[in-house]
Amino acid sequence: MGSRSPPKLPTINFSIEDLKPGSSSWLSTSKQVRYALEEYGCFVAFYDKVSAQLVDKIFGQTKDLFEVPIENKIKNTSEEPYRGYIGPNPLMSLYEGLAIDNVTSPQETHKFRQLMWPDGKNNFCEIIDSFAELLVGLEHTVEQMLFESFEAAKQYESVASYNSQLLRFLKYNTVKETDATLRFASHTDKNFATIVVQHDVGGLEVQTKEGDWISIESAPSQFLFMAGDGLQVWSNDRIKACHHRVKDCGDKIRYSLGMFTFNNGVLQVPQELVDDSHPLLYNPFDSRGFIRFYTTAEAKNAKSPIKAYCGVGLEI
Ligand SMILES: O=C(O)CCC(=O)C(=O)O
Numbered sequence: 001m002g003s004r005s006p007p008k009l010p011t012i013n014f015s016i017e018d019l020k021p022g023s024s025s026w027l028s029t030s031k032q033v034r035y036a037l038e039e040y041g042c043f044v045a046f047y048d049k050v051s052a053q054l055v056d057k058i059f060g061q062t063k064d065l066f067e068v069p070i071e072n073k074i075k076n077t078s079e080e081p082y083r084g085y086i087g088p089n090p091l092m093s094l095y096e097g098l099a100i101d102n103v104t105s106p107q108e109t110h111k112f113r114q115l116m117w118p119d120g121k122n123n124f125c126e127i128i129d130s131f132a133e134l135l136v137g138l139e140h141t142v143e144q145m146l147f148e149s150f151e152a153a154k155q156y157e158s159v160a161s162y163n164s165q166l167l168r169f170l171k172y173n174t175v176k177e178t179d180a181t182l183r184f185a186s187h188t189d190k191n192f193a194t195i196v197v198q199h200d201v202g203g204l205e206v207q208t209k210e211g212d213w214i215s216i217e218s219a220p221s222q223f224l225f226m227a228g229d230g231l232q233v234w235s236n237d238r239i240k241a242c243h244h245r246v247k248d249c250g251d252k253i254r255y256s257l258g259m260f261t262f263n264n265g266v267l268q269v270p271q272e273l274v275d276d277s278h279p280l281l282y283n284p285f286d287s288r289g290f291i292r293f294y295t296t297a298e299a300k301n302a303k304s305p306i307k308a309y310c311g312v313g314l315e316i
C-alpha cells in the first residue's frame, strides 16, 4: 500500500518483418524509441537478427580470448584513450577489457586476431564480422528513427558518416573482498551511444530519473541501447546520458560485450532542437577532444564534465 511498483524499462521490438523507413511500423517504433530515450536514456531492443546461437558463439570466442597470454593482450593498443587493452587496476580490480576499434572493417578484426592468436584461431573473424554487421544495423536503425522523430532527419547521414564502432570484450572476475558490492561503479558512457550484450551472468543496472535502479536481465536477442554523453549533447539535453553500473554477481565470472559508437567529428545541436523552451546548451562538440579532456583532473573534479567541456554556461 502506497509503495511504488518497481519501474520497468521499455522493450522495443526491432524484429518486425517490414520495418522499413516510412512504413507504419517504422513510424510507431520511432515514437517508442524517442519516448524511451527521453524518459530513460535507454531501452531494451528485441532484435532477433542476432540470434541466441550467434550470441553463444560470440561468448565462446570471448572466453577463449581472455585465455590468451598477457604478452599478446597488451599488444591491443590505441592512440586514443580507452580504446585498447585495460587490465585490472586499483580503481577496477575485477575488470579486464579488450577492444577492436572500427569493428565494421574486416581488416581490423583480422589484425586483432593476428595479435591475439598469431598461429590462427578458428572462426573468430567470421563470427565477429557477422555479429558486428548485424549489431551496427540495429544501431543505425535506432539513430535514424531518433533523428527523424526530432525532425532532424537530414542531419542523420552527416552525423553517421563520422561515427565508428568499437567492440569491447569484458570480463569481470569474482568478488574477493567482502565489501565489494559493485563490479563497475555508476557512470555514463563518454561516447555517443552504446549497445550492451549480456550472456549467462546478468548484473547490469540502469538508473531512472527518480534515482531507482532497474536490473537488466539477460535474455535471447535482447540488447540494451543506451545514450552516452554525445547523444545528450546532440539532443540539447532532451535525452540524458544513461547512468548505469554492474552489480556484484557473487561467485560467477561475468563476460559481456559493449558496442560503443564514437562520433569522430564535431557534433552540433540541430536547429530543430532549439527553441524558447529549449535554449541552446552546448557549443559545437568535438567528441574525441572530450574523451581526451575526460582523462584530466579538471574533468574528474567537474560536476558535469560534458558541461565543463562544451556547455554554453546557461546552467548555473
Ligand atoms: O559490462 C557491462 O554490462 C557494462 C560495461 C560498461 O558499462 C562499460 O564498459 O562502459
Ligand SMILES: [Fe+2]
Pocket (backbone or CB within 6 Å): 187, 188, 189, 244
Ligand atoms: Fe558503460
